[in-house]
Amino acid sequence: MIDFIIKSSINLLALLLFYHLILEKEKMHQFNRFYLLFSIIFSFIVPFITIEVIDKSAETLVQTNTVMTGEATMVIMPETVNYTVIIIWSIYGLVTLLLLFRFMRNILKINSKIKSNTIIDYKNAKLVLLEEKTLPHTFWNSIFINETDYRNRKIEAELYTHELIHVNQKHTLDVLFIEILKMLFWFNPIFIFYKKAIQLNHEFLADEKVITIYDNIPFYQNLLLVHVNTNPAFDITSNLNYSITKKRFTMMTKSFSRTRAVLYKIALLPLFSGLIYFMCVQSVAQKNSLSSAKSTAKNNESITQTDNSKDKRRDAYYAGVRIIVQNKRNNSSIDKMYEELTLEEKKTYLNYVPEPSTKKQPSNKEYNDFKNSKKYAIWIDNKHVSNAALDNYSAADFAYYSGSIVGKNARTAKFPQPFQFALYTPKYFDENLKNSHLKYGGDTIKITISENKGNLKKSPVYKTDSIRKLDEMVHSLAEVEKEPEFPGGIEKFYQFVGENFKLPKTADDAKLKGKIYTTFVIEKDGSLSDIKVTLDIGYGTWKETLRVLKLCPNWNPGEIYDKPVRTLYSLPITIQSAD
Known part of the structure; x- marks a missing residue:
């Protein structure tokens, strides 16, 4: 051995x-x-x-040997147990079993993540939409991406192609092969370097294919660099870090x-x-001596994220939200961004973090009872409908429902019913409710804590402005009922950009081409505000993009309940220098 x-x-x-x-x-x-x-x-x-190999000199030596006779003796040695060997094999077996357990657990976690999330067929692969924020990464024929980025079209085509190459060329087989060897020969650090070399080679293969298809090395390098800067802590199989990315950049520009x-x-x-x-x-x-082998470092490529504590979920849910608190009990006030709050303030004022909404259907008996117009006010997908409209559906047509009692002082002539229920179709549930627990829907929360004249030890009474006025919110495209639209359609918008966009002279010399990614808010009057360039292609193109978008005519705004609302819009602008 x-x-x-x-x-x-x-x-x-x-x-x-x-x-x-x-x-x-x-x-x-x-x-x-x-x-x-x-x-x-x-x-x-x-x-x-x-x-x-036959050695003739050795043959001669044998032929010249003489056989000496003498008295033969035999020594009987007592039978002993070599405990050193037993201990070494026991340690090896124990460590190997622990690594095998970890390996199988990771495989099961990946399989569970695939089964528990939305799957979309994409060419000869499957897109697994994850709730957590993550860069695209691949295992076997599954490409894991963030669902919000997918819905909002924030994942560039080059990244899809990159991960698809990993699927088509079955790079997972190589990784599994080297992982098994690392598990069996955990005392040999050489396999760690082989794994790094194999994974870097996989990235070279994917990069080469992307460049062949899109033929735009500067843009692709800029795209990778943006992800390195914005997501340095990601710990996934296709994790990007500076040293590896530098090698990839160098390889892209090499000639064969x-x-x-x-x-x-x-x-x-x-x-x-x-x-x-x-x-x-x-x-x-x-x-016959070897230095005692060192056990390998912990696996730095954990594909799943297991920390789902309430603090983590709260931080993700309220990130970027302005918190305004008026505490009348101690005459104090707070006006901060969520990230500026202390942990104690977060737990005191924002202890509520919504749990994921699970699908539930009304029973046939409940559904038939909802048709009683004197008893129930009914909404379908956040639109009020008459109770008779339920005849056009069945209980099985809805993925989720919720209801509440309406107090006498809250009833109106339009809605005199003592109960109100909202029903949601599967499509609406998947697009609006399924992931609503991940991010708060607005940019401001107002909390008022009234005086409690009873027992001072009793918790204060909160009045949280959780349902804020529509004109104070910025909605995503998934939230609006009617999406904003440029007059004449998106083609007219691109025509406007093409007629007004002026490339810098240096860009003309470089035959510049690529995509500029922008985000902006379409106000209720259709004007653009909060214009940002999230990714540009250099040569001052971001400045020119901002200038053109500021000249843009008003859009037709997005609508909720037939009322115009502020809507966040993301859009890529393709630039092609004239030949």
Whole structure:
């Protein structure tokens, strides 16, 4: 066993050094992928190969030997138990079982995440829409993306293509293979470096394909750099970090030399031949001692995020919201952004964090009772309807419902009923309610704490402005009933941009092309405000984009309940320099 470990480690190290010094720097990624995999297999096979070479000098030596006779003796040694070997194998087995348990647990978590989230067919892959904020990453034929970014079209086509390459070329097989080896040979750190080399090679392969399809290296590099800067803490399989991204940038701009590629492939012949000769033909004198192996570091590629504590959910839900508190009990007030609140203030004033809405249908008996117009006021997908409209549906047509009692002082001539119920179709539930617990729907919360004249130990009474006026909110496209529209349609908008956008002279010289990603708020009167450029293609294009959007004619605003509302809109603008 020791001999196998030593010989295989020497082969692994020699082949890995050749890869890092020579092959990794060349644009021959498909060949490099199979080189790395073959290097591992080759290193495991070589220790079991023995090539016998007849040495004539050894034969002569045998022929000249003389046989000496003498008294034969036999020494009987007492049977002993080698506890050292038992301890070593016990430690190895225990650590391996723990790593196997962790490996299987991660596989089960990934499988559970796939089954518990929305899945959308995308070409020959499946998009798994996650609630948590995450960069796109891939396992097998599943591409994990953030659902909000997907719904709001914030994931660039280049990222989809990048992850699709991982699926099509079955890169997960390589990762699983090296992960199993890391688990079995956890005491050998060489496999950690092999895994890093394999994963970087996967990124080279995906980058090469994206560049071939879109032919825009500066834009793609800028896109990657934005994600590195904005998401440095992501701990996923396709995690981006500065050192790896720098290598990828360098590789993108390299040219392929067929001559060098052929020469390096030829150079492999003496390398492999030398290793076979050194390991299989010649006997290598090596001391039977090895430094005690160090256990591998914890797996830095945790695909799932398990910290769903209330504090974490609260921070995500109220992020970016302005909090205004009037506390009449102690004559104090607060006017801060949520992130500026202390933990105690967060728990005191914003202890409520909504739980996910689970689907529930009314029973047939309840549904038939809802048709009583004297008893119930009915809303379907947040639109008031007559009770007779329920005849056009059945209980099975709704994914969720909720209701409440209406006090006598709250009833009106239009809604005199003592009960009100809201029913939601599956489509509306998926688009508006399913993920409503992830992010608060507005930008301001007003809280008033009235004086409590009873027992001072009793909790204060809260009046939270959780349902704020429509004109104070900025809605997403998923929240509005009628989406905002540029007069004449989106094509007219792009025509307006094309007629007014002026490329800087330096950009003309560079034959600039790519996409500029923008966000802006369409006000109730259709004007644009809060204009931002989230990603540009350099040469001052962000300034020109802001200038053009400020000149933009008014849009037809979004609407809720037939009333215009403020709507957040995101839009890519494609730039192509004239040839």
